[in-house]
Amino acid sequence: MKILSVSDVVAPILDQHLPTRPFPDVDLILSCGDLPPEYLSRLVNALNAPLYYVHGNHDIRYEEKPPEGGYDLHGKLVKIRGINILGLEGSYWYNDGPYQYKEGQMRSIIRRLRPTLWWRGGVDVVVTHAPPRHIHDAEDLCHRGFECFRWLIDKYQPPYFIHGHIHRNFFDPAERVTVVNLTKVVNTYGYFFLEIESRPKA
Numbered sequence: 001m002k003i004l005s006v007s008d009v010v011a012p013i014l015d016q017h018l019p020t021r022p023f024p025d026v027d028l029i030l031s032c033g034d035l036p037p038e039y040l041s042r043l044v045n046a047l048n049a050p051l052y053y054v055h056g057n058h059d060i061r062y063e064e065k066p067p068e069g070g071y072d073l074h075g076k077l078v079k080i081r082g083i084n085i086l087g088l089e090g091s092y093w094y095n096d097g098p099y100q101y102k103e104g105q106m107r108s109i110i111r112r113l114r115p116t117l118w119w120r121g122g123v124d125v126v127v128t129h130a131p132p133r134h135i136h137d138a139e140d141l142c143h144r145g146f147e148c149f150r151w152l153i154d155k156y157q158p159p160y161f162i163h164g165h166i167h168r169n170f171f172d173p174a175e176r177v178t179v180v181n182l183t184k185v186v187n188t189y190g191y192f193f194l195e196i197e198s199r200p201k202a
Helices: 037-047 103-119 145-155
Strands: 002-007 028-031 052-053 070-072 077-082 083-088 124-127 161-163 177-180 183-187 190-195
Touching: 002 037, 002 070, 002 083, 028 037, 037 070, 052 083, 077 103, 083 103, 103 145, 124 145, 145 161, 161 190
Parallel strands: 002 028, 028 052, 052 070, 083 124, 124 161, 161 183
Antiparallel strands: 002 190, 077 083, 177 183
């Protein structure tokens, strides 16, 4: 399955060429947050692919105008073509705004998901806005990563952990990726393509 992940900034190469469907083989769109809902709606309509998203800390407009055809992934584990995908929204708490969480709050959300993760055989792709602690993050509260995300990686070892929130330009796609055990942690600022094989049917 070919996945387009996006976050934080409208990518001109995507937006300007959507009428020509530059990427017709995209099977799924994942948004890691902080993007205009109209942009995500254009991606859905142009690429004819389903959209699953988590809120970034600036996505307050989604309450009034969510992306068309989008599915809010926060706190859920969904199976798409045999692939288990988990979503966790928001940033580390820094000014009591929306979609901000303290470490204990995010840890509680993950704890509630553990029975589902066990029952469904783990997770293949984790989609978040904030990064894991000490992986692509920063020391200020706003851009600090979550310790419990690192625990999630160590415990379940998903093939991919995709996040946004950390603005950085990349000259080589490999610069986006940090490998932790069996997990590729990807900063999807702008956009990123990944391909993942569906799990074989039991």
